[in-house]
Amino acid sequence: MEHNRMLEGGKVEKARRDRDDGGGGIVGMEREELYKYLGYQQARRIDQKNAKELLKKRFGQRLKSILKTKLCAKNMVKAINTYAVPVLTYSFGVLTYTKTELEQLNRIMRTMATKYRIHHPRSSMERLYVSRQHGGRGILDIRALHQKQVKSLREYFYKTAASNPLYKALVINIQRKYTDKINKYLPLANEIKAMWAQEKVVILPLIIGATGEIPQSLIENLKKLQLGQTLFEQLQKIVLLETTGIVRRVMGDQQT
Structure with a gap:
């Protein structure tokens, strides 16, 4: 049996893995070990x-x-x-x-x-x-x-x-979600406007894709809400961690 490294609950843990039939196996890298990629020493990220x-x-x-x-x-x-x-x-x-x-x-x-x-x-x-x-x-x-x-x-x-199909799919999805959010909360905005006798009620959607992509409007909306223009970095991290958790749970269910 070989001990390999894996992420478990956000921490690096040892996982047991059988060698293949040929007697060989891939030994997991330790946390401090580096490898060279495109001329740079890397571990989980470029040093x-x-x-x-x-x-x-x-x-x-x-x-x-x-x-x-x-x-x-x-x-x-x-x-x-x-x-x-x-x-x-x-x-x-x-x-x-x-x-x-x-x-x-x-x-x-x-x-x-x-x-x-x-x-x-x-x-x-x-x-x-x-x-x-x-x-x-x-x-x-x-x-x-x-x-x-x-x-x-x-x-x-x-x-x-513009010619990348993945980029197009992400942009189209973000734009669609942005429009959906505005349409969803438009009746509520009109109700608030009438109830509180406001001249104008603005809807500012905060949209972040599952893989961390954001529209330019997110930074502008954060600025308008006075939440800090760099808040999107923390939001991206939260979204990516949650996406990773979903993928891990789905892959775990498939293996069992």
Whole structure:
């Protein structure tokens, strides 16, 4: 018999499982064990801290190896932009970077450039990131690259979402539920309006799909109700946990 890990009541528990007839079996991963997926160490989620530390270290190593070559200015900048910086850009949109962390990466580049006498300590920092055609050094600004990459990914998903059948089904279902809620409570709204002599009664449905999808109107309605615009994150978590519980109960009934 093998002991595997499973989620039981929101906690990680050991579950007994027979080996197959061939004598083999898949041993469950422990909580601390990691595996690599798309170049990142993961467990139940991406280990953001360690992944960023590893990328920062690799970026510094590549940058150092380039600066030690004593290439001419043009070729050195080209090497930095094509060999060192892409180590970081691969993670943009996957790992979450703060402005401070992005500025720190830029600072590492400037510090090492100064150390190897490529950049004078009193020289203009902005000139480093200005293109060579305009009198600058032409080094890519990591913070600007991050913003560009995230924006590009966001635009891509928005464009492809319209042709995604799953996305269409979710959107149509959300829109239908939103309309149903308004129609359902419209008689009550009219009754309240007449009873309390109100000029206007507004219905603000709060809709969250079973898989956590939300309409844009949810955030707007939360703001109007003064409930806090970030409340939807907690609501999503509650819904997803309940959905997981339903799936677990259904799957358990099928197995028995």
